Amino acid sequence: MKRYAGFIALGLLSLAALWLAQEKPASKGPATDRQTTAHPPPAGGPQQNRNQQNPDRNPAPQGTGFDFYVLSLSWSPAFCASPEGAGNRQQCGGDRRYGFVVHGLWPQNDDGYPEFCRSSEPDRVPDALGRSLFDIMPSMGLIGHQWRKHGSCSGLSQRDYFSATRAAFDAVRLPQRIASGAEAATLSADAIETAFTEANPGLSKRGITISCGGGRLEEVRICLNKDLTFRDCPELDRKGCRANTTKIIPIR
Known part of the structure; x- marks a missing residue:
């Protein structure tokens, strides 16, 4: 019996040793899992998240009492070539070289x-506020008139209205081949709209209209929701220029 007891004890010790040997590798599992979950996400992940969050961090002030906005971008060389622009020294005088404003x-x-x-x-718009916009809206006369005629109907303060104006300008990507104004060009109104829609995902041709006069590109008008996302506005689109040849005066 003692001999059998010894065999049994030896067998139990062997089983215990085998069990411990199998447990050591298994104990590395949780540490390996933690290391895996701590790996950084793909390079594009964090940047995409930041891009998605940016509009929410500094949202443009949202007005009240109307349905949507029209952002009107004037082609400054055409304005400065007009009788009205010839006398505007702030926008057109001296070495002023504006494109879209x-x-x-x-x-x-x-x-x-x-x-x-x-x-x-x-x-009246205070000088300090008005001149802070000169990079995109280079005339105190223009700034004051826009506030009185349009900004006063936005439900916003002057400061918030012009903050929304800058945010709206920043929301639109200008097509470089037109906006550079490096040389004179002749395009159809439809081609100009196409250039803008290709540069701005989400903008359709039903949400943009071209203004032309005397065969020249004068303005591009883009419809925006109050949160400055693109929207269609067929009633405005119907009034746009349909010229097959529209001259784009270069920036001089």
Whole structure:
């Protein structure tokens, strides 16, 4: 019996040793899992997340009392070549070399638009505020007029309205081949719209219209929701230029 007891004890010790040997590799599992989950995500991941979050970090002030905006971008060389622009020294004088500038951010309704609304804000735009916009809106006369006629109908303060104006300008990617103004060009109105829609995913030809006069490109008008995302506005699109040849005056 003692001999059998010894065999049994030896067998139990062997089984215990085998069990411990199998457990050591298994104990590395959780550590390996933690290391795997700590690996950084693919290179594009964090950047994509930041890009998605940026609009939410600094959203443009949203107005009230209208349906959507029209961002009107004026082609400055055409304006400066006109009788009206010839006397505008801030935008057209000296070494001014502007391309697309903001004509205005216009509150618009599905049927018509408000203008010259009553506001608790003053009519005059302070110099300090106005001149901070000169890189995209280079004239105090233009800035003051746009506030009185359109900004006063936005439901925003002067500061918030012009903050929304800058944000709207920044929301649109200008097609380089046109915006550079390096040389004179002749394009159809449809080709100009195509250049803008190709540069701006989400913008359709039903949400943009071209203004032309005397065979020249004058303005590009783009419809935006209050959060400055693109939207269609067929009633505005129907009024746009349909010229087959539109001259784009170069920046001089």
